[in-house]
Amino acid sequence: MSLYERVTALHGHRPWGAVLDAGTGRSSMRWLLGLDSERWTAVTGSQAMADRTRREAGERMRPQDRLLVGNWIDPGLLAGDRYDTVLADYLLGAIEGFAPYWQDRLFERLRPLVGRRLYVLGLEPYVPLSPTDADGRLVNEIGRLRDACLLLADDRPYREYPLDWTLRHLERAGFRVADAEAIPIRYGERFVHSQLDMCLQAAGKLRDRRLAAPLLAHAADLRARALAHVAREGGLRHGHDYIVTAEPA
Numbered sequence: 584m585s586l587y588e589r590v591t592a593l594h595g596h597r598p599w600g601a602v603l604d605a606g607t608g609r610s611s612m613r614w615l616l617g618l619d620s621e622r623w624t625a626v627t628g629s630q631a632m633a634d635r636t637r638r639e640a641g642e643r644m645r646p647q648d649r650l651l652v653g654n655w656i657d658p659g660l661l662a663g664d665r666y667d668t669v670l671a672d673y674l675l676g677a678i679e680g681f682a683p684y685w686q687d688r689l690f691e692r693l694r695p696l697v698g699r700r701l702y703v704l705g706l707e708p709y710v711p712l713s714p715t716d717a718d719g720r721l722v723n724e725i726g727r728l729r730d731a732c733l734l735l736a737d738d739r740p741y742r743e744y745p746l747d748w749t750l751r752h753l754e755r756a757g758f759r760v761a762d763a764e765a766i767p768i769r770y771g772e773r774f775v776h777s778q779l780d781m782c783l784q785a786a787g788k789l790r791d792r793r794l795a796a797p798l799l800a801h802a803a804d805l806r807a808r809a810l811a812h813v814a815r816e817g818g819l820r821h822g823h824d825y826i827v828t829a830e831p832a
């Protein structure tokens with residue numbers, strides 16, 4: 584079951600009403616389009632993401648639906664608006680790229696917009712840890728190499744927050760946590776390719792080619808080792824996503 588299917592199950596028979604996708608993208612848009620909503624608004628901080636998401640929505644976007652490029656740090660964004668259901672899908676981890684060090688304000692910023700329910704989908708941080716099992720070591724090596732390449736190329740990697748941090752900050756922001764669950768992850772080939780491709784792109788931007796060459800060789804070696812492991816073991820079982828259901832207190 585995907586995280587989105589799990590959210591749909593958690594929602595049960597409640598009406599979706601007006602829905603806000605507070606950190607949109609193609610995947611959450613696909614989910615949004617399948618809901619029986621009265622209207623939806625989808626927000627992204629990036630014009631490129633907005634263009635991709637609009638293409639995904641295509642003709643299924645109705646006159647009452649809106650796709651906006653904005654930044655939650657701007658107090659005017661959707662000021663005075665209200666939604667029955669709000670989804671914050673992998674938004675917390677991505678804040679670092681758009682409003683660095685502002686993560687502690689996110690839930691209080693969303694609070695007046697939430698009429699009934701907020702679903703927070705997040706990833707338990709894994710990059711700073713040192714797992715000892717083979718799956719964990721590979722996932723960790725991939726994450727560290729990706730982030731190192733991004734930093735060297737002047738980019739900002741995601742900054743993920745643990746479930747207990749999220750629960751604490753939701754309560755401080757005036758929410759009551761109705762449900763919280765951790766969902767184990769099995770990474771496949773797509774993860775290996777997508778994360779290491781980010782590393783290749785970043786290494787391609789490095790002016791110091793003497794630094795880029797060993798990074799590229801290391802990424803190729805890691806890709807081969809990770810793909811062999813996925814083929815042999817059926818995936819990389821490591822870490823978890825979480826879904827928190829919160830309601831205005």
Ligand SMILES: C[S@@+](CC[C@H](N)C(=O)[O-])C[C@H]1O[C@@H](n2cnc3c(N)ncnc32)[C@H](O)[C@@H]1O
Binds near residue numbers: 608677678679681
């Ligand atoms: C990792 S993507 C979310 C994944 C997405 N739901 C999907 O379907 O794949 C993070 C989203 O949050 C947005 N975002 C991050 N920080 C933001 C901010 N401060 N204000 C508005 N949007 C932000 C990004 O622009 C992006 O659209």
